[in-house]
Amino acid sequence: MLTLANALNSLGVTDNTLSEEEKSFLDKNGYLPFECLMTEEEMIAFRNRLAELSKEEGSDAGKEVHKEEGTMRLSNLINKDPIFEKCINHPRVLAAVGHVLGNFKLSSLNSRAALPGEGRQALHIDYDDKVKFKAGDYRVCNSIWLLDDFTVENGATRIVPGTHLSRNSPKKDLDDTMVDHPNQIQFLAKAGTVVVLNSHTWHSGMTNKTDVPRRAMHSYFCRVDQEQQLNQKKYINKATLDRLSPESKVILDVV
Numbered sequence: 001m002l003t004l005a006n007a008l009n010s011l012g013v014t015d016n017t018l019s020e021e022e023k024s025f026l027d028k029n030g031y032l033p034f035e036c037l038m039t040e041e042e043m044i045a046f047r048n049r050l051a052e053l054s055k056e057e058g059s060d061a062g063k064e065v066h067k068e069e070g071t072m073r074l075s076n077l078i079n080k081d082p083i084f085e086k087c088i089n090h091p092r093v094l095a096a097v098g099h100v101l102g103n104f105k106l107s108s109l110n111s112r113a114a115l116p117g118e119g120r121q122a123l124h125i126d127y128d129d130k131v132k133f134k135a136g137d138y139r140v141c142n143s144i145w146l147l148d149d150f151t152v153e154n155g156a157t158r159i160v161p162g163t164h165l166s167r168n169s170p171k172k173d174l175d176d177t178m179v180d181h182p183n184q185i186q187f188l189a190k191a192g193t194v195v196v197l198n199s200h201t202w203h204s205g206m207t208n209k210t211d212v213p214r215r216a217m218h219s220y221f222c223r224v225d226q227e228q229q230l231n232q233k234k235y236i237n238k239a240t241l242d243r244l245s246p247e248s249k250v251i252l253d254v255v
């Protein structure tokens with residue numbers, strides 16, 4: 001049976017996929033951007049397909065994982081079009097996720113568009129606040145695939161760099177998780193960028209003050225011993241299983 005190490009190897013992940021500078025940046029700050037990971041054509045295809053799915057699913061959209069007021073969310077994307085397979089097997093992204101988590105699998109593949117005037121969230125981590133974790137003992141890691149430029153005006157994700165080392169969650173440490181944090185930065189980048197975010201780093205969406213949605217996909221991973229956000233074995237359909245590469249099956253944990 002193909003192991004994760006073999007699957008990553010065959011997808012081109014090596015010890016040198018990330019430079020030492022990139023690994024140090026991720027270790028220190030809890031996030032790592034990769035510019036130009038999607039082509040213009042790929043982004044057009046992703047945007048168009050997500051728009052079609054939103055229309056088809058209507059008020060059901062997002063229901064497999066999470067619905068959120070003021071946003072358009074879609075979930076279970078791996079079953080909804082072959083184009084989304086790219087989001088779970090890019091070597092640079094997988095190298096960064098592996099650097100954070102060690103052995104991992106996909107937790108879920110979703111999209112989130114913050115609608116005009118909406119999208120502000122409380123600072124959070126993507127893990128149970130009640131569970132103490134040690135720096136280095138990470139359970140979850142996200143990758144955000146930017147389908148629009150992330151700007152101050154459209155509410156680019158805020159991140160508090162280095163907070164993955166703090167062992168606490170915003171809920172425990174802060175009186176008010178909605179207000180600006182003195183150390184937060186906004187992740188400003190061009191569409192086509194992917195940012196890998198150690199999900200124990202405090203972060204949140206901000207208000208989109210423009211009149212168009214801010215669109216992104218979240219390819220979210222968890223350590224191999226953790227429960228997936230979407231149970232891939234349960235949700236995977238036959239057509240998807242038949243078309244997926246052996247490497248993607250390992251990453252989804254559906255072998």
Ligand SMILES: O=C(O)CCC(=O)C(=O)O
Pocket residue numbers: 112114121126155156157158203204205206216
């Ligand atoms: O869309 C964003 O800027 C971040 C979203 C996020 O952190 C979440 O949905 O948990």
